[in-house]
Amino acid sequence: MSEKPKLHYFNGRGRMESIRWLLAAAAVGFELGCYFFLSLDGALLFQQVPMVEIDGMKMVQTRAILSYIAGKYNLYEKDLKERAWIDMYVEGVRDLMDLIRVHHKLSPQEQQKNLALIGEKAATRYFPVYEKILKDHKDDFLVGNQLTWADVQLIEAILTVEEKVPTILSEFPLLQAFKARVSSIATIKKFLQPGSQRKLPTDEKAVAFTNRIFNRR
CATH class of the missing domain: 3.40.30.10 (Glutaredoxin)
Known part of the structure; x- marks a missing residue:
């Protein structure tokens, strides 16, 4: 082993x-x-x-x-095109997460501005994209028909943004369902x-x- x-x-x-x-x-x-x-x-x-x-x-x-x-x-698709989609989705999540990672390093006044920016970017730039992906893909996951790296990154981002803006998913029913679905996967539920x-x-x-x-x- x-x-x-x-x-x-x-x-x-x-x-x-x-x-x-x-x-x-x-x-x-x-x-x-x-x-x-x-x-x-x-x-x-x-x-x-x-x-x-x-x-x-x-x-x-x-x-x-x-x-x-x-x-x-086995969290990365074998097909090159599907890998490219995973890469794009992961990079989008990373851009959003970068706003959150710097939050604790800011002054109280800067934190207030950054909190507003996190909420704005999540609600208008990033989460609408993933909502549409789920709608168009018509599957439980972002790419293919099984859990991938992109799904894991997205559920992490959703839960992290919700810590800052608890109502962030109110306008995104498919992301709400995605959150519930992925959070119930045994390994993630345990984590x-x-x-x-x-x-x-x-x-x-x-x-x-x-x-x-x-x-x-």
Whole structure:
């Protein structure tokens, strides 16, 4: 039996959370690695995390890690055109998530503006696209007829945006149904339970800890 992937990151969501989501969806257990990145010097290809040790590799760069995991665990379609659709849908989700990832780094006044921006972009640019995709595709999932990387990224984004804007899905009935459907998949349902390795929203204490770590580099 191969060793579990080992995840090196700070004790928070950040860019590693999408990797945790994908591994959990694939029912792959993982171990937590080092929070103190100075001890990883020489192992980080570009001197930055996340890093995942998997299959004898020390992988960095979030997109590369996610793509590898999706391909390895059958969450990436074999057909090149369907892969292209998955890639496009994933990149759209990432653009939205980038607005959320910077939120805790902003001043209180900037956070108010960013919160409004998250709600606006989700409601007018991103979620209408995924609502239409589900309508046109006429299936339970975004691509093909089984769960893929794109679905996992989208359910993560939906739940994360809802933490900031609880009513965000009020005008999107197909996304509401998608959320209920995907959340009920056994591996994802388990990941959403209390006590799982899913991280809670980043708080001020976690931000302060992370800043101390990176300021030492």
